[in-house]
Ligand SMILES: NC(=O)C1=CN([C@@H]2O[C@H](COP(=O)(O)OP(=O)(O)OC[C@H]3O[C@@H](n4cnc5c(N)ncnc54)[C@H](O)[C@@H]3O)[C@@H](O)[C@H]2O)C=CC1
């Protein structure tokens with residue numbers, strides 16, 4: 279049983295609590311200044327609290343507040359060297375957090391799919407932390423990156439679910455306009471993304487070869503692919519990723535001030 283506290287139970291803190299509770303093996307304390315935040319996670323957390331004292335003894339404390347709130351929480355959070363503080367705030371460096379705590383600091387960029395234990399996470403740490411490793415493995419897949427690559431990881435896997443939701447929405451909407459029931463279209467679009475993603479994860483074929491495998495000669499897919507290849511979708515998706523990466527770098531500059 280790993281004793282974990284989550285500070286900030288909004289969208290991302292709540293997703294981590296939900297996923298960890300489903301994994302079992304975690305004793306979870308949920309802390310927030312706003313008791314309304316507990317509504318969505320009450321059934322998953324072992325306890326909820328508005329008293330910061332209650333999180334002080336956890337082996338792992340996850341800081342899941344907005345980047346500008348991080349310094350305020352650190353002012354009041356007194357942790358010991360044997361504890362681990364996981365920071366997930368976009369743009370807040372390990373150094374900024376480590377300068378305010380005795381705990382060892384691990385920086386993680388998680389994503390909302392923690393809710394269903396399908397999270398993609400990037401982690402940077404001075405040395406591997408066994409508890410954090412267990413948590414990230416229980417919540418999905420993770421890769422270890424140098425901290426200077428956290429901005430691009432933030433854009434890719436942190437913000438990425440929103441970009442994918444957008445694409446799912448676009449496919450769902452057109453299929454509904456062309457006659458499918460909207461709920462059926464939602465299921466088919468989402469399951470198609472899930473299946474395509476799973477296929478990529480389990481295959482060593484290049485993305486180009488996988489596209490080719492769907493394009494039957496003279497068939498339907500190639501007609502759609504011609505539209506995509508002639509469009510700016512590839513560079514527009516890239517530009518969305520770059521914009522998110524730039525914002526992460528800006529947040530980092532703001533956090534250093
Ligand atoms: N939303 C997402 O998909 C992801 C968010 N993150 C990071 O997670 C952090 C939280 O983001 P969200 O969950 O989206 O924000 P949110 O606004 O949904 O949740 C923030 C929570 O913090 C609470 N809070 C505010 N002040 C507090 C304090 N002093 N002490 C304790 N709790 C306090 C709020 O009541 C709220 O429940 C951010 O730093 C963000 O960069 C990282 C990856 C993905």
Ligand SMILES: O=C(O)[C@@H]1CCC=N1
Pocket residue numbers: 368432436437
């Ligand atoms: O939008 C944000 O700033 C956070 C960080 C990554 C995903 N959500």
